[in-house]
Amino acid sequence: MSDMIRTENLSKRFRSTSALNEATLAVPEGAIYALVGANGAGKTTLIKLLMNIFHPTSGRARVMGIECRHLAGKDFQRIGYVSENQDMPDWMTVEAMLDYLRPFYPQWDGALEQQLVRQFDLPLKRKLKHLSRGMRMKAAFASSLAYRPKLIVLDEPFSGLDPLVRDEIIEGLLDRAPETTIFLSSHDLAEIESFASHVGYLEQGRLLFSEEMSVLSDRFREITITLSAPSPVPWNIPPTWLQVEAGDAVIRFVDSNFQGQATTRQLAEIFPSAGDISIEPIPLRSIFLALAKTGRTALRKTDEGKAEA
């Protein structure tokens, strides 16, 4: 299976600010790749680099085998791009916009267009500037899905939408999933957890990881250890244990490198007096919260270290 998107040490600086720092990722064909991270993490920058809206400061990126710097014109006949902050031709009605865009795409599927219009309940005669935010997004989706793109790139597509509209859009998107690759950014973890096959995490311009969702879920566990007596956190805990909290004879942490029996043996060695060990899978949201908090603490320590030096 070939990669639809591949970046290597992709970086972007805006004057003195590093918006993206040596991001390397690969999105295989057919994947639903969710790029997550807090606001300002660099998600939009990465997507705009992929779409040749920004030009990278260093590194390289390829989309559908094409160097991003050269992505133009007909290449976009196979790419559907929807962004929460994209300008639209507001003076057009929904119908006029679809009519206008249709000739740009030789593979435009009129039947699919009609289906999307019905599915999203789009008011064809209304001008885009008079549509609600949700309706505008649905119109943008319809205009980007009707030509059956090979790659759909979505920048915060669900941001600020009410749950009903969000579900409608996700449903429309998933209908196209078998025939396309989807790359989307979001800071709303709960909504992507249900359908993303791959996930990447950006923290302050750094891509902390990029992997399959199932691997990620298997890798993270919340571990709660009940001790026979109150005890401080041992000094020799591995760095893959995140957010270690010690309470009254209870130690709780997130293991980011859970390996089944091997982890159990390791726990027994570190906590020989453990009475009860609870190992639970955790939702994506908790994984990212743990990563985010740990990442910020680490970054803060790094900054403090630099300041002292």
Place this chain on the structure above:
Amino acid sequence: MKQILHIFAKDCRHFWPEILISVALVGALVWIYPSTWLSKSGLYAVAGGAFLPGMLEAGVLAALLTVLVPVSWWLLIARVIHAESLVGDRQFWVTRPYEWKKLLGAKALFLVAFLYLPLLIGQCLLLFRAGFPPLPFVPGLLFNLLLITAVIVLPLLAITTVTATFARLTVTLLAGLVCFIGYVVISLYLSDNASIPYRDHVSLPLAFCFCAVVVVLQYASRRVWVSRLVLGALPLLLVLTGMTLSESTEMGRDYPRAGAGQEGPVRLALLRDTPHPATAYLDRAKQVQVSIPLQVSGVAEGYALVSGPVRVTVDAANGSQWTSPWQALNNQQYLPGTSESWITFQMSRAFFDQTRSTPVTLHFTVALTRVQAGNVRSIPLPTQDFSVPDFGICSPQADVFHSRFFGIACRFALHQPNLTYIRARWMDSPCSASQPGLDTGVQGDAWMGSLESSPADFGIAPVWSPSIALSNGTKMEGNQPESRYLCPGTPVTFTQYNLVGRTQYDFTIPDFRFPSYQPIRGSFNGSMGFDITAQ
């Protein structure tokens, strides 16, 4: 082509109000502009210099329209280019299958359809209304469109492609205008304002190329900062070009010196014993304008000389010296019969004050253009429009009752005519029914036109109607000036002159004493602007 037409059709649907405004303004120009030449002709004659009611307003409106039409282009260009803005990262179109060449083609097609074509049609109609069949002038009209592209459209396009919104475009244009005015004011303050002698062959092509590069660069790559740098470098380069182009080199190229031993085409010397001696006016705080009467001789029969820029070196008795830059204050014509003329230059007030009390030697270098008389057409003055071949269409300027003519008004297609010498005889008394004789009355003459040979001069309107001011048109009756008459049937002679060559001519005036300068006062002249009068 399909995509070009598709985007073009979308822009037509979207910008029909802007299109309508622009086309309507061109239509209004076609309707109103003829008043500028009709007001000078017999049909809408003026008496005693006063416009007939309505004509002044029409003239002002016509002038206003020649400004409003480009302003409407500004709006049109801004709207159509910003519809697919090249600046920013949120545009709808950048992630759609637009091909930049086709997008640029669509915008070019839009401008051709709604800027150039209406203007071209409007200009043809204006030529037609002025009495010129448009077809022979099509090459000239196209050349004029090229000039309009270089001067207005392309710079506007270039700035529009590097700005995101109409407001930013406007601010950029205003800032550019303020910088330009500042540059001109500073230049005038720092330098001698008379020093504008040579033609700039570099700036317009340079600006054209830079603006074209910016437009193509923006459409091809949307490298906004690179394009802005290129565009920002242009004024700097123009200033640098202006500074590095040596006046002497330019003048030496345009006006080569005659070979050693070669006699000059004219002899100029100080005119002594004249009732009008040399004068000097304090022109500005640091400049004195000096005019010296000249004796002219030696112009060959069948030729004439047009004096151009002048450079003067003043050698003082104490050994000090002052040399002026080339100054364009002189525009005199010397005919075979010309015996007197003037030469005018500006000099430093400090040096003037230093040398005023002692004799000085003046070394002049005059840029001369030698022209040869060509076609001569003598036409009895009719009472209606009359066509002068290879010149233009003229008409007598009549008073409101058509009872007498007090001048001739002419109009020209696309550019001023070739240099032409016009002669006619004024009558002091009312015209009689008989044909006026060639020897009666007072001769009035005027020079009209230029030696430039471009197919068209830059202009929104293609008809030029400069005033022809025949000399001796008034006489003094007591203390009152009174107009003389041009009688119907009086022969009006048009002599065309063709360029023979250009050269520099040197002459020296020894032992010259500068006159005391007169302070000047400024008064506002309603029709001509700021008028300088000696106290």
